[in-house]
Amino acid sequence: MLERMNHTMHEETRQGEAYAPFVNDPSAYNKKFYIESYGCAMNFADSEIVASILNENGFGATRNFEEADLILINTCSIREKAEQTVRKRLTELRKVKKHNSGALIGVLGCMAERLKGKLLEEEKLVDMVVGPDAYRSLPDLITEAGTGQKAVNVLLSRDETYADISPVRLDSNGVAGFVSIMRGCNNMCSFCVVPFTRGRERSRDPHSIIRECTDLFNSGYREVTLLGQNVDSYYWVSENLNSTQINGVSANSPSTGGGRGEAVTFANLLEMVAMIDPLLRVRFSTSHPKDITDDVLFTMAKYENICKYIHLPVQSGSTRVLQLMNRTYTREWYMAKVDRIMEIMPDCGISSDIIAGFCTETEEDHQDTLSIMQHSKYDMSYMFFYSERPGTLAARRYQDDIPEAIKKRRLDEIVKLQNALSRESNLKDLGKTFKVLIEGNSKRSDQDWMGRSSQNKVIVFPKEQYQLNKGQYVMVKVHDCTGATLIGKIEP
Ligand code: SAH
Numbered sequence: 494m495l496e497r498m499n500h501t502m503h504e505e506t507r508q509g510e511a512y513a514p515f516v517n518d519p520s521a522y523n524k525k526f527y528i529e530s531y532g533c534a535m536n537f538a539d540s541e542i543v544a545s546i547l548n549e550n551g552f553g554a555t556r557n558f559e560e561a562d563l564i565l566i567n568t569c570s571i572r573e574k575a576e577q578t579v580r581k582r583l584t585e586l587r588k589v590k591k592h593n594s595g596a597l598i599g600v601l602g603c604m605a606e607r608l609k610g611k612l613l614e615e616e617k618l619v620d621m622v623v624g625p626d627a628y629r630s631l632p633d634l635i636t637e638a639g640t641g642q643k644a645v646n647v648l649l650s651r652d653e654t655y656a657d658i659s660p661v662r663l664d665s666n667g668v669a670g671f672v673s674i675m676r677g678c679n680n681m682c683s684f685c686v687v688p689f690t691r692g693r694e695r696s697r698d699p700h701s702i703i704r705e706c707t708d709l710f711n712s713g714y715r716e717v718t719l720l721g722q723n724v725d726s727y728y729w730v731s732e733n734l735n736s737t738q739i740n741g742v743s744a745n746s747p748s749t750g751g752g753r754g755e756a757v758t759f760a761n762l763l764e765m766v767a768m769i770d771p772l773l774r775v776r777f778s779t780s781h782p783k784d785i786t787d788d789v790l791f792t793m794a795k796y797e798n799i800c801k802y803i804h805l806p807v808q809s810g811s812t813r814v815l816q817l818m819n820r821t822y823t824r825e826w827y828m829a830k831v832d833r834i835m836e837i838m839p840d841c842g843i844s845s846d847i848i849a850g851f852c853t854e855t856e857e858d859h860q861d862t863l864s865i866m867q868h869s870k871y872d873m874s875y876m877f878f879y880s881e882r883p884g885t886l887a888a889r890r891y892q893d894d895i896p897e898a899i900k901k902r903r904l905d906e907i908v909k910l911q912n913a914l915s916r917e918s919n920l921k922d923l924g925k926t927f928k929v930l931i932e933g934n935s936k937r938s939d940q941d942w943m944g945r946s947s948q949n950k951v952i953v954f955p956k957e958q959y960q961l962n963k964g965q966y967v968m969v970k971v972h973d974c975t976g977a978t979l980i981g982k983i984e985p
């Protein structure tokens with residue numbers, strides 16, 4: 494999923510980046526909550542919904558967990574390591590509770606959903622366990638936990654999208670924001686725990702999405718990333734018989750569903766968001782290769798402000814392994830999809846997720862993964878070795894039979910190849926000029942700006958004498974690169 498993190502290439506790429514929120518006018522609230530998030534961007538976006546629900550109920554955010562009345566951890570179950578990280582953190586927080594005996598500790602998100610009451614009963618690590626579809630019940634659960642009752646709600650829903658809740662932006666740079674457009678996943682990739690922790694796929698009402706994006710734009714944001722586990726299967730059918738017209742874009746007649754109302758596809762939604770304002774950049778994540786259509790690609794090509802960047806996880810380059818993974822495409826089909834993207838948008842950046850050492854993977858399968866990486870010329874990838882997750886199809890059907898040393902060696906080869914591909918991709922950018930959206934100061938110096946190109950590459954450049962601000966666009970000519978970063982100079 495959507496990535497605002499840097500190009501790190503290890504097992505734990507997506508988790509461990511915890512954050513605490515800004516203090517938002519503490520005097521307005523009589524209690525304080527502290528929240529840390531792990532896992533994918535959807536979890537980070539959910540924490541902003543939780544913050545909104547808590548604000549409404551008299552809790553203000555604090556960055557300091559030692560002074561909090563409520564400590565929340567929004568957790569990830571995607572790999573075993575992700576869960577270990579959270580357990581370690583919970584043990585640390587438990588110690589704080591000893592000093593501050595009034596504080597309640599709650600586990601939110603995917604681990605809460607997977608382990609349910611177990612965290613409360615067997616391990617006694619926490620006071621509250623709340624699954625991803627149960628955040629509206631947080632105020633009641635806090636009251637229950639406060640009186641020493643077991644506070645657990647892990648019910649999954651078929652229709653909860655939190656559409657009406659305005660997220661409270663946490664630790665944001667004020668320029669780029671995430672907007673959830675759907676929840677859950679129906680795909681059942683055999684290695685993946687997400688369908689179990691997040692439930693059935695459902696799409697959010699497009700009106701509420703457009704409203705949220707417009708609000709972000711009006712408060713100074715210049716980039717939105719539309720989030721879902723599989724955004725290309727976004728599909729919303731209006732209840733009304735009237736045609737759905739949002740932002741001047743008419744929705745399609747539904748191809749299925751008996752002719753009631755009008756349907757909004759992901760391509761329609763993208764167009765609606767792109768039309769909010771040409772100054773608002775639009776990104777999205779994640780695309781499942783089987784669902785991304787020509788319609789989406791042509792819509793991307795049509796609007797300058799839809800970023801030319803697709804995260805298109807391949808997982809494996811071997812058709813045999815892809816079949817065991819239940820990804821529903823073959824090696825050839827995936828390569829044809831990459832070719833089609835490049836045909837329609839020759840300047841499009843592509844990145845991937847790759848799993849090394851899935852059940853039964855042979856050296857030949859592994860070579861297929863390396864060669865599909867070469868073919869796709871990924872700018873960047875998130876790379877993992879396979880971690881068996883209890884309850885998944887793969888855990889039930891196949892043996893996790895690749896020894897750890899081999900998994901690691903294969904992952905190492907994948908990482909090395911990706912580093913070479915990233916470098917090649919960056920070298921190709923030398924001498925080119927990119928339109929960069931300024932996100933803030935560079936990490937190293939307040940004399941330099943940091944921003945991104947449409948292709949999602951980080952570009953750092955000196956501020957020089959120009960009076961610019963974050964949230965502005967500027968043309969930057971690239972003359973150098975270090976690791977994952979391009980270095981440039983403002984083009985006057
Ligand atoms: N919905 C997104 C991915 C969500 S999970 C998609 O389909 O692309 C993010 C990534 O974690 C996956 O793409 C996969 O590469 C990796 N992943 C998921 N389950 C895993 C497991 N059991 N072991 C190792 N990596 C896994």
Ligand code: SF4
Nearest residue numbers: 678680681682685687
């Ligand atoms: Fe998991 Fe597959 Fe759904 Fe992605 S598409 S969340 S990998 S089941």
Ligand code: F3S
Nearest residue numbers: 532533569570571603
């Ligand atoms: Fe992790 Fe749940 Fe996201 S398992 S990757 S936080 S959907």
